[in-house]
Amino acid sequence: MQKSKFSWANIYLVCVFIFLYLPIFYLIFYSFNAGETMNSFTGFSLHHFSELFSDTHLVIILLNTFLLAFLSALIATFIGIFGALFIYYLKRRSHRNTLLSLNNILIVSPDVTIGASFLILFITLGTLFSGFSLGFWTVLLAHISFSVPIVVLMILPKLQEMNDSMITAGYDLGANERQILKNIILPYLSPGIIAGYFMAFTYSLDDFAVTFFVTGNGFTTLSVEIYSRARRGVSLEINALSTLVFLFALVLVVGYYYISKDNQGRSKKKKRGVLR
Amino acid sequence: MKKPIISFRNVVKSYDDDVPVLKKVSFDIEEGKFYTLLGPSGCGKTTILRMIAGFSEPTAGDIYFEGKRINNVPANKRQVNTVFQDYALFPHMNVFENIAFGLKIKKTPKEEIAVKVKEALRLVQLAGYEKRGISEMSGGQRQRVAIARAIVNEPKILLLDEPLSALDHKLRLNMQYELRELQQRLGITFIFVTHDQEEALAMSDEIFVLNNGNIVQSGTPVDIYDEPINHYVADFIGESNIVDGIMIKDNLVKFAGKEFKCVDEGMRPNEPVEVVIRPEDLDLTSIEAGKLKVKVETQLFRGVHYEIVCHDEMENEWIVHSTKKAQVGREIGLDFDPEDIHVMRFNESEAEFDARLESYDD
Numbered sequence: 001m002q003k004s005k006f007s008w009a010n011i012y013l014v015c016v017f018i019f020l021y022l023p024i025f026y027l028i029f030y031s032f033n034a035g036e037t038m039n040s041f042t043g044f045s046l047h048h049f050s051e052l053f054s055d056t057h058l059v060i061i062l063l064n065t066f067l068l069a070f071l072s073a074l075i076a077t078f079i080g081i082f083g084a085l086f087i088y089y090l091k092r093r094s095h096r097n098t099l100l101s102l103n104n105i106l107i108v109s110p111d112v113t114i115g116a117s118f119l120i121l122f123i124t125l126g127t128l129f130s131g132f133s134l135g136f137w138t139v140l141l142a143h144i145s146f147s148v149p150i151v152v153l154m155i156l157p158k159l160q161e162m163n164d165s166m167i168t169a170g171y172d173l174g175a176n177e178r179q180i181l182k183n184i185i186l187p188y189l190s191p192g193i194i195a196g197y198f199m200a201f202t203y204s205l206d207d208f209a210v211t212f213f214v215t216g217n218g219f220t221t222l223s224v225e226i227y228s229r230a231r232r233g234v235s236l237e238i239n240a241l242s243t244l245v246f247l248f249a250l251v252l253v254v255g256y257y258y259i260s261k262d263n264q265g266r267s268k269k270k271k272r273g274v275l276r
Numbered sequence: 277m278k279k280p281i282i283s284f285r286n287v288v289k290s291y292d293d294d295v296p297v298l299k300k301v302s303f304d305i306e307e308g309k310f311y312t313l314l315g316p317s318g319c320g321k322t323t324i325l326r327m328i329a330g331f332s333e334p335t336a337g338d339i340y341f342e343g344k345r346i347n348n349v350p351a352n353k354r355q356v357n358t359v360f361q362d363y364a365l366f367p368h369m370n371v372f373e374n375i376a377f378g379l380k381i382k383k384t385p386k387e388e389i390a391v392k393v394k395e396a397l398r399l400v401q402l403a404g405y406e407k408r409g410i411s412e413m414s415g416g417q418r419q420r421v422a423i424a425r426a427i428v429n430e431p432k433i434l435l436l437d438e439p440l441s442a443l444d445h446k447l448r449l450n451m452q453y454e455l456r457e458l459q460q461r462l463g464i465t466f467i468f469v470t471h472d473q474e475e476a477l478a479m480s481d482e483i484f485v486l487n488n489g490n491i492v493q494s495g496t497p498v499d500i501y502d503e504p505i506n507h508y509v510a511d512f513i514g515e516s517n518i519v520d521g522i523m524i525k526d527n528l529v530k531f532a533g534k535e536f537k538c539v540d541e542g543m544r545p546n547e548p549v550e551v552v553i554r555p556e557d558l559d560l561t562s563i564e565a566g567k568l569k570v571k572v573e574t575q576l577f578r579g580v581h582y583e584i585v586c587h588d589e590m591e592n593e594w595i596v597h598s599t600k601k602a603q604v605g606r607e608i609g610l611d612f613d614p615e616d617i618h619v620m621r622f623n624e625s626e627a628e629f630d631a632r633l634e635s636y637d638d
Contacts, residue, residue: 165364168331171351172358173378173429183377187368 024246031239038236048240055237058225062241065205065222068136072143073200079144080151080196081189087152088159100156106149115213118142122214134216142214143207147200154196158189191260198256202249279343280304281432281465282328287337289323297323299489300337305467307432310459312468312476315486316512321469324486325435328467330354342432357426358435362442363418365410371397371421372406378429396428399458416447423458433465440475452478473513477501485509493626505629506620510552517558519592521551521619529619532568532588540619542632550620555583555597557616566609570594572602586610 030038034045052058087103090096106114118138126132166188170180186193208223215224222245226238282305290296298320305311313321326332327339330351338345346354357378365374375396379389397403400420410418419439426434436455440448456479459466470476476483477497484494493505504510510518521531526541531551543549563569570586577583584596586608594610602608624632 163362163364165360165362166366168351169358169360169364169366169425170377171331172329172356173425174352174381175377176352179381183381184366188366190368 024242027239028243028246031236031243033236033239036236038239048236049244052237052240052244058237058241061220061222061225064136064219068140068143068221069201069204072140072147072204073197076144076147076200077151077193077197080148080155080200081186081193083148083152084155084159084189085185088156103149103152106146107153111146111207111209112213114146115142115210118145118210119213134214135219138214138216139211139219139221142210143204146207146210147203150199150203151193151196154199155189155192158192162188194259195256198252202252279307280340281307281342282467283338283340284324285338285340287324287327287334287339289320289327289332290335296335297489298334301489301491302337303484303491303494305433305465307465308463309481310456310466310468310479312470312480312483313486314470314473314476314483314512316471319486320489321471321486322437325358325437325467325469328433329356329358329435355432356435357429357431357433358437359419359422359426359439361438363422363439365418365421365425367410369410370406371402371408371410371413374410374421375425375428377425382429392428393424396424399427399461400424401454415442416451419443419451423455427458427462427464431464433467434459436466436468438470439468440470441472448475455479477513485512487512491626493629503618503633504552504620505624505626506622507550510550510618510620515555515595515597517553517555517592517594519551521549523547523549523619527614529617532590532592534567536567536617537614538617538619539614540617541636543619543621547621550622552618552620553594553612553616555595556581557612558594558596558598559611560584560596560598560600560602561609561611563607563609566611568594568610569607570610571607572604575602575604 030041031048032044032046033041034047035042083103087096087099090099118141122132122134122138126134162185166184167180170184175183206223207221208227211221212224212227215221220228222241226241229235229238284301284303286300286302287298288296288300289298301320301324313324315321323332327334330346330349330353333347339347341349341354366377369377372393375393376389379392384392393406394403397405400423402417402420402424405413405417405421410421413421419442422439440451443451452475455466455468459479468475468479480497482494483497483500485492485500487508493500493509495503500509501513504513504516507518510516519531521529523529523540523543523546524535525545526543527538529536529538529540529549529551568588570588572584572586574585575582578597581597581599582601584598584602586594586596588594596602596610621629
């Protein structure tokens with residue numbers, strides 16, 4: 001009985017790998033193709049990669065995308081921390097639930113809706129203020145606002161499992177509100193904050209729909225650029241770029257794994273230090 | 277009497293419009309003593325503690341610290357530290373960081389912090405544990421860290437909110453000794469909250485027995501054990517045989533259908549009273565030699581003694597603690613001395629009770 005159950009799980013895993021990873025590996029494989037199409041593999045070559053790096057336009061877009069992800073995640077994390085604290089410390093349960101629901105609706109609502117509504121907002125702002133136009137700043141604002149709910153959602157559980165008498169103990173030991181926030185609450189929440197930052201970072205990095213709406217003529221991100229190039233026929237340069245992005249994502253996941261493990265195992269390492 | 281360090285004057289605490297948790301409580305706490313607030317859950321003992329610590333404000337009445345009114349002084353400005361029931365340690369800090377927290381907030385120089393933390397750890401017998409994480413310590417060790425974190429700030433008063441309730445029996449007994457010893461070594465005031473009467477009797481200089489938001493009786497453990505003011509205290513502190521009786525006149529009380537000599541005075545003639553005799557003061561003897569004739573109902577071996585439950589002819593229940601064995605179903609005699617009888621009046625206030633005791637102590 002148990003054995004058959006086990007094999008079902010294996011079949012599921014194999015299916016997941018085939019359907020999700022095979023296309024990616026196929027794409028990566030052809031980024032090393034010496035030829036110019038994905039019809040046949042004519043030999044190993046890195047010339048698509050060198051082509052990619054000599055394409056300054058694309059490299060600038062790549063850097064812009066990362067700068068955008070870095071900044072939007074940073075600001076969203078900052079706002080999200082206080083959002084989570086605000087929701088947690090709301091006295092009325094009904095208010096708290098309402099705010100939390102509003103927060104969650106933003107996460108599940110389609111990107112297209114969010115993108116379109118941002119476009120309308122920015123265009124209205126553009127007609128009101130002559131200096132306001134679509135570009136880096138509008139994309140940044142949009143990314144921050146769809147990242148904040150995610151950060152809030154990553155931090156709230158940690159806040160809810162926090163022992164409130166810890167705060168009382170902080171007052172008892174002479175700390176004021178600011179010191180309690182800085183020395184007790186924030187360090188305690190740090191695993192949630194780091195997770196929230198990484199989530200916001202990746203959401204910003206791979207967002208297409210919202211960005212597509214609010215990006216102007218001068219500014220574009222990687223996902224939008226790949227989309228527009230793919231419409232003109234995929235060049236293997238895009239494969240090379242995808243390979244790099246995939247590797248970067250892999251590094252990110254592994255990095256996150258070690259950071260979270262380090263947070264949990266911090267005390268253990270210190271113990272070993274004592275015994276040594 | 278020394279000058280009190282904490283005084284409560286007619287302190288009332290109520291939440292919303294509910295029945296007050298504390299009803300006009302007044303008391304003085306002297307410096308350097310071990311106090312215990314004893315009572316069942318919901319009696320208001322933790323409320324008193326929270327008001328001394330500054331976590332909640334009285335609805336009415338005044339609290340004085342060394343003669344100064346401190347009703348509105350916030351918790352972080354008081355020379356009081358607390359050991360919490362669930363310890364409330366900071367899980368993201370190690371032992372050293374936890375204990376050093378209060379000193380760091382006060383901007384104490386680093387070298388001084390290191391010395392003080394080391395000393396505090398030595399006092400709670402955890403020397404060398406500085407680098408340990410909180411998650412890898414046992415309940416008893418966390419308890420000690422919590423105590424060290426509080427005493428390292430050299431508070432005038434240390435508040436302990438049922439700190440031993442989460443420990444197992446043996447550890448709890450050890451900690452009782454250690455806390456008592458620590459208090460005497462430091463010489464600061466300890467205010468200990470508990471519902472465990474054994475803890476209270478073992479450690480305290482002074483016990484406040486609380487019930488329903490009032491202090492029912494205060495005094496030394498011996499006073500409260502030997503001379504409980506009423507049925508509630510007698511029943512709550514230790515085990516008691518409480519029977520109804522009539523005070524015929526001074527030094528003569530009638531219960532269980534017979535008259536007995538006693539050492540209580542100051543009641544009206546023929547006043548209805550309650551009589552307390554502690555189980556360990558009753559001796560098993562022959563029917564002829566006994567003052568009471570009882571029938572043994574059940575017997576339980578308790579290790580140190582047998583717990584024997586008997587009924588007399590008036591159907592009063594008598595619990596006897598004896599190292600001697602009795603036989604279930606047999607009739608036996610019970611013997612006791614006049615001093616073993618304690619007579620309690622109904623509805624006597626603490627002031628009246630103290631005055632009456634003093635009048636015939638002379």
